[in-house]
Amino acid sequence: MGESHAHHEKPGLLASWFSVDHKVIGIQYAVTALLFLFFGFTLMMLMRWQLAFPGEALPFGGLLGDSRMPGGIMLPEFYNQLGAMHGTIMVFLGVVPLAVGGFGNFVVPLQIGAPDMAFPRLNMMSYHLYFWGGVVMLSSFFVPGGSAQSGWTSYPPLSNIAGSGQTWWVFGMLFLIMSSLLGAINFIVTIVQLRAPGMTFWRLPFFVWAQFVTSFLLLLAFPAMQAAGVMQLMDRLAGTSFFMPEGLIVSGQAIANTGGGSPILWQHLFWFLAHPEVYVLILPALGIVGEVVANNTRKPLYGYKALVYSVLFVGFMSFIVWAHHMFITGMGTMMSAFFQTTTMIISIPSVVILTCLLLSLWGASIRFNTAMMFALAFIPMFGIGGLTGLPLGLASSDIHLHDTYYVIGHFHYVVAPGTIFALFAGVYYWYPKATGRYLSEKLGRIHFWPSLIFINGIFFPMLIQGLHGVQRRLFDGGQIYAHAQEVLHLNKVMSFSAWGLAIAQIPFIINFFMSLKGGAKAPDNAWQATTLEWLAPSPPPHGNFATVPTVYHGPYEYSVPGMEEDFLPQYVAGNVSSEA
Amino acid sequence: MSTTVIPYTTEIRPDTGVNNVKLGIWLFLASEIMLFGSLFAGYILLRTGNPEFGAGSGALSVPMATLNTVVLITSSVTMVLAWAAAMEQNFAKFRLYMGCTVMAGAVFLVVKGFEYSAKFEHHLYPSHSTFMAIYFTFTGLHALHVIVGMGYNAYLWIPGSKMFHSNPQQFANRVEASGLFWHFVDLVWIFLFPILYLLPDAAS
Numbered sequence: 001m002g003e004s005h006a007h008h009e010k011p012g013l014l015a016s017w018f019s020v021d022h023k024v025i026g027i028q029y030a031v032t033a034l035l036f037l038f039f040g041f042t043l044m045m046l047m048r049w050q051l052a053f054p055g056e057a058l059p060f061g062g063l064l065g066d067s068r069m070p071g072g073i074m075l076p077e078f079y080n081q082l083g084a085m086h087g088t089i090m091v092f093l094g095v096v097p098l099a100v101g102g103f104g105n106f107v108v109p110l111q112i113g114a115p116d117m118a119f120p121r122l123n124m125m126s127y128h129l130y131f132w133g134g135v136v137m138l139s140s141f142f143v144p145g146g147s148a149q150s151g152w153t154s155y156p157p158l159s160n161i162a163g164s165g166q167t168w169w170v171f172g173m174l175f176l177i178m179s180s181l182l183g184a185i186n187f188i189v190t191i192v193q194l195r196a197p198g199m200t201f202w203r204l205p206f207f208v209w210a211q212f213v214t215s216f217l218l219l220l221a222f223p224a225m226q227a228a229g230v231m232q233l234m235d236r237l238a239g240t241s242f243f244m245p246e247g248l249i250v251s252g253q254a255i256a257n258t259g260g261g262s263p264i265l266w267q268h269l270f271w272f273l274a275h276p277e278v279y280v281l282i283l284p285a286l287g288i289v290g291e292v293v294a295n296n297t298r299k300p301l302y303g304y305k306a307l308v309y310s311v312l313f314v315g316f317m318s319f320i321v322w323a324h325h326m327f328i329t330g331m332g333t334m335m336s337a338f339f340q341t342t343t344m345i346i347s348i349p350s351v352v353i354l355t356c357l358l359l360s361l362w363g364a365s366i367r368f369n370t371a372m373m374f375a376l377a378f379i380p381m382f383g384i385g386g387l388t389g390l391p392l393g394l395a396s397s398d399i400h401l402h403d404t405y406y407v408i409g410h411f412h413y414v415v416a417p418g419t420i421f422a423l424f425a426g427v428y429y430w431y432p433k434a435t436g437r438y439l440s441e442k443l444g445r446i447h448f449w450p451s452l453i454f455i456n457g458i459f460f461p462m463l464i465q466g467l468h469g470v471q472r473r474l475f476d477g478g479q480i481y482a483h484a485q486e487v488l489h490l491n492k493v494m495s496f497s498a499w500g501l502a503i504a505q506i507p508f509i510i511n512f513f514m515s516l517k518g519g520a521k522a523p524d525n526a527w528q529a530t531t532l533e534w535l536a537p538s539p540p541p542h543g544n545f546a547t548v549p550t551v552y553h554g555p556y557e558y559s560v561p562g563m564e565e566d567f568l569p570q571y572v573a574g575n576v577s578s579e580a
Numbered sequence: 581m582s583t584t585v586i587p588y589t590t591e592i593r594p595d596t597g598v599n600n601v602k603l604g605i606w607l608f609l610a611s612e613i614m615l616f617g618s619l620f621a622g623y624i625l626l627r628t629g630n631p632e633f634g635a636g637s638g639a640l641s642v643p644m645a646t647l648n649t650v651v652l653i654t655s656s657v658t659m660v661l662a663w664a665a666a667m668e669q670n671f672a673k674f675r676l677y678m679g680c681t682v683m684a685g686a687v688f689l690v691v692k693g694f695e696y697s698a699k700f701e702h703h704l705y706p707s708h709s710t711f712m713a714i715y716f717t718f719t720g721l722h723a724l725h726v727i728v729g730m731g732y733n734a735y736l737w738i739p740g741s742k743m744f745h746s747n748p749q750q751f752a753n754r755v756e757a758s759g760l761f762w763h764f765v766d767l768v769w770i771f772l773f774p775i776l777y778l779l780p781d782a783a784s
Contacts, residue, residue, distance in 0.1 A: 021584075115584045118600045185607045193588050193600050219611045227618035234717055239707030242622065242714075260630040260710040265622055272618070543584040 020120035021542050025127050026106030027434060030427075033098035036134060037420070038505070040089035043082045045498055050074045051477035052495035067146065076475045080149035081141070081165070083473060087152025088169065091277065092176050093134050095419055099284035100180075100218070101130065103426050104187060104211045106434065110533035110540065111205050113196025113549045113571075118189040126183040133175030140168035151473065153270060156243035156263045160235045161250055167236055170229045177222045177229070184218035187211055196532070198551030202308075203570065205531045205555040206294075206301060209308050210287030213315035214280050221276035221319065228269035235261075242266075264329055271322035279318045281415055282382070283311060285422035286353055289375045292425045293357055295529045296372040297364035298566050300556040303356040310349035310356075317346040327395045328402050336395040343393035350386055354379065370444030374425035377452050378418060385413030388463060403473075406466025409459050417455045424451075424508075432526035436538040437519030443511040450504035457497030461490035530569045531555050590750045605757040609764050612725075616768055619718060623775065626710050637711050637776070639704055641695060645777045648691050649769065655684030656766045659733075659759045666752040671744055678737040678755075681762070685730035692723055715776055722772060725765045732758050 016024055049058050061072030068078040109117055117123045140147040145163025148154065159166050191204070191212050204212075231242040239257065243266045246259025294301040301307065323331065323339040357379055366372065388410040391397040401407060424447075431439050465487045470478045477491045478484030525534040532551070536544050549571045557568035568574050587593075589600050596603075627633045662677035699705075699712075706716040736755060743751040 116586060118586060118589075119604065120584070120586065181608075181611050185604050185611075188607055189600050189604045192596055192603060193593050193598075194586070219607060220614050223611050223614035224618040226615050227622065230717060230721065231619075231622065234706060234713060238705070238713075238716070240713035240717070241707075241710060242626070242717075258707065258709055260626070260632060262625060262629055265625050268625075269618055269622070 018124060020116075020124050022105050022109050022117045022120065022123060023434070023540060023544075025123050026102055026104075028127055029097050029105055029130070030102030032131060032134070033094050033102055036089055037094040037098065039138075040086050040094055041502065043086040043089070045502060046074070047079060047082045047086065048495035048498045050079055050475070052492045054476040054479055077146060077149060079475045080151075080473075081147045084148045084151050084154070084169075085137070085141070088137065088148070088173075090415075091152065091281065092173070093130075093137065095281050095415060095423070096180070096277075097130055098423055099288075099419065100187075100211065100214060100280065101127065101183060103207075103284060103288065103423070103430070104183075104214075107430060107533055108187065108208055108211050109190060109194065110433075110536055110544060111208050111531050112191060112194060112199055113532045113545065113551065114190060114194035115543045115545065117186050118193055119186050122182050123186055126179045126186065129175050129179035129182070133172045133179060136168055136172040136175060140165040140172070143168060153274070154232070154266075155270075156232065156235070156266050157245065157248055157250075157255075159232065160243055161255065167233070170233050170236070174226065174229050177226050180218045180222050184215040184222075187215040188219070191215075196549050196551055199532075199570075200551075202305075203551055203554050205287075206290035206304065206307055206311075207284075207287035209311055210283045210290070213311050214283045217276040217280050217283075217315055217318060221273045221280075224269045225273035228266055228273075231269075232266070264326075264331075267326050267329065268323070271325045272319075275322040275325065276315075276318045278411070278414070279314060281419050283314070285378070285382075285419040286311070286357075288422045288426040288429070289357060289378050291531070292371050292375040292429050293360050294556045294558065295429070295527050296367040296369065296375070297360055298367070298558045299360070299364055300554075300558060301356070302360040302362070303352075304554070304556065306352055307356050310352045313349045314346060314353075317342060317349070321346055321393075324393050324395075324398070327398045333395075340393055340395050344390075347386065347390065347393070354383060354386070369428070370439070370441055370448055371425045371428035373445075373448045374421045374428065377448070378421045378425065381413060381417035381421060381455075385410060385415075385418050388413060400469075401466060403471055404466035405462040405470050405472055408472050409462030409466055412459045412462070416459065417452070421451075421455075424448075427512075429527070430533075431515070432522035433533055433536075433538050433540070435516055435519070436522055437515050437517075438522050438526065439511050439515045439519060443507045447504060447508040447511065451501060454497045454501040454504055458494050458501065461487075461494050465490055525569070528565070528567050530557055530567050532570055535569065535571050590747070590753060599753060601753050601757050602760075605760050609760065612764060616721075616771075619714075619721070620771070620775075623714055623718075626714065630710060632709070634711050634780070637715075637779075639699065639702060640715070640777050641698065642777050644691055644695050645773055648688050649773050651684050651688050651691070652766045652769050655681045655688075656763050658684065659762050663752065663755045663759050666744065666748070666755045669748060671741075674744065674755075675737070675741070678733060682730055682734050682737055685726055685733065688726055689723060689730075692719065718772055718776065722765070722768055725768070729758070729762045729765050733762065 019025060019028075046058070049061075055073060057072030058069065058074070059072065061069040061074070068075060105117070105123065109115070137147075143164050145165055147165040148159070148162065148169035150159035150162050150166060154166065154169065191208060195204075231240075234240040235242050235244060241257045241259050241261040243263050244255070244257045244259055244261045245263060248255040248257070248259070290301055290307065321339060321342045323335060324343045327336055327339075388406070392401055392407060392410060428439055428444060431437075465478075465484070468483060468487045470481070470484045470487060478488060522538055524536065524538050526538065527534070532549055535549055551570045552573045553568070553570060555570060557570075557574075559566045560568050560574070563574070586600070592599050658677045658680040662674055662681060665671075665673035665677055704712055706713045736751075736758060740754070741751075743754070
């Protein structure tokens with residue numbers, strides 16, 4: 001320690017595992033998160049079997065054991081476990097670690113011209129807390145009674161009286177919360193303190209701004225869940241009644257507790273985290289799309305300042321909209337009026353962001369590479385997700401739509417073809433920086449088009465089912481309800497689309513591993529881009545830059561008039577008229 | 581193992597006016613405020629929503645809590661003196677005041693331990709009532725913070741104090757960060773004392 005000479009030999013496996021280099025940690029995060037994404041997706045594919053063919057035996061399903069699928073027929077308890085764990089894994093172990101831990105870690109220090117994160121060892125600790133939180137979550141499948149099964153929202157009293165898997169869930173969450181808090185502190189300090197000379201706040205790439213606001217959301221929203229988690233642990237292990245009402249009767253048995261608690265308290269604390277969490281899912285995705293769009297339209301991002309102000313405003317507003325998840329708790333019209341007003345207000349900056357991205361395309365000679373295809377698909381997909389959210393934000397229409405498949409369709413449009421498509425765009429865009437080689441464009445197209453079609457095949461029918469009043473979390477997909485009969489056939493459409501989507505990921509997996517050795521070699525500035533990460537060698541060595549870069553202008557100086565090349569990197573001095 | 585030199589870990593960045601450690605600890609305290617703030621929100625909601633909330637609150641010992649309040653405030657003063665000594669490069673004074681701070685933390689925990697065991701003797705467990713639940717959760721979480729703060733102070737006091745001579749500026753920064761955390765733990769107690777011990781039963 002203490003010396004700063006760079007070694008270039010390959011470090012051992014153990015040394016990589018305990019690496020303090022932000023790029024290694026970023027890749028660790030990304031790979032772990034991708035594995036969790038595929039695992040969470042697998043859970044959902046099992047659920048889709050039950051929904052398409054209720055009560056029928058899944059071939060080889062019996063291998064999962066008699067406590068889960070005896071003879072291949074799914075038990076309702078197992079269905080509930082799959083539902084709860086699918087949500088938890090996708091949000092807390094998949095998307096957030098990939099968007100923030102993976103891309104944030106890898107890209108942010110490079111884009112601001114820093115040698116590493118501000119606290120490298122803390123960064124390593126964040127990853128390890130995340131990893132062990134994931135292990136705890138996965139282990140819960142093997143405890144008696146199985147994993148958590150009260151939904152990813154874990155509403156009490158149901159979650160309080162659930163089996164021991166729920167305790168594991170809370171412990172897993174506490175690990176993940178600690179990991180996120182340490183990570184958030186690290187990001188904010190890095191962005192504020194380690195910007196290279198000349199890198200003023202108004203010269204930060206949009207992706208860095210998005211990560212900056214995201215970090216504040218993690219920092220200030222997660223502690224509410226931490227408090228709620230501690231209280232739920234007390235309820236479950238010490239017999240307290242924070243969330244337990246008086247005189248609760250379950251299956252004809254009175255529950256022995258003092259009562260006097262409030263199940264609604266959990267909902268408030270949970271959603272105080274979980275609504276900003278929605279923006280934690282979406283802001284880094286918007287950041288990635290901004291980078292990819294600017295690079296592939298070869299012109300400055302439209303309304304850079306409007307984008308930044310919008311992101312800041314969204315971040316602030318996201319703290320005062322949480323109770324729009326709770327319109328049917330009987331919280332009264334005054335409260336409903338307040339929260340539906342704030343919800344309508346927060347949609348304005350979201351539309352500004354989307355409009356800026358859309359207007360950036362105007363008059364551009366667009367490069368249609370795979371990264372750009374995913375980024376372009378993101379815009380309408382996120383648009384559908386956002387617009388379908390408006391009826392849910394208004395109390396009167398939400399009463400009809402609450403807890404139906406419409407809600408599921410809405411937030412999956414935001415997160416799946418929205419955020420996850422943006423994350424794919426990020427993988428295609430920054431892969432050459434991380435490995436020195438391009439991903440195959442041909443396999444990229446084979447990945448993109450079927451993914452786009454199948455993902456809409458999954459989520460659009462959900463909106464239709466929801467409008468017919470089909471409830472979410474039904475073990476049989478609504479078979480026993482008269483009002484669901486008209487739209488039951490859509491269950492098969494969605495299930496086959498889900499399995500098709502899984503097959504569509506095969507070219508991506510092949511591409512990801514084959515290109516490590518066989519991909520076309522990429523130069524350091526693989527996309528003729530302007531931001532600082534492209535100055536560093538690909539892959540960048542420990543410490544990133546040979547000399548500290550100096551920044552001369554804003555992040556998106558593309559097609560500057562009078563220049564020979566159509567891009568002017570931030571690290572190259574030059575005359576720019578549109579100086580911020 | 582090669583390491584990269586991270587700028588502004590010790591020295592202040594001119595345009596932001598802080599070093600990394602100081603900004604980091606303030607951000608951490610912001611999240612801690614949200615954690616205890618959420619518990620306070622829970623306290624308010626449960627107290628106003630339940631007429632029998634206060635059952636058992638009369639059993640708490642105000643004299644013991646008063647003693648602990650005095651002990652914690654004193655430790656905050658010695659903490660500042662320890663930091664000042666580190667800034668002045670006076671090692672003997674630093675050792676003395678840091679020792680006092682660590683000892684005060686220990687006294688606080690011992691008194692708290694007596695309080696807890698007195699409650700258990702009267703069969704007042706967290707499951708007794710909502711008040712007892714919130715009392716044990718709040719004070720238990722606070723005690724955990726006292727243990728962490730005390731642990732780090734103890735590290736700076738004896739084994740970590742080698743840095744006092746090798747890198748005085750960085751060492752003083754560490755004492756300052758630890759002090760900020762310690763003052764925060766103290767401040768939380770200043771809020772806990774009245775709402776748990778001094779407020780009368782909601783029912784009365």
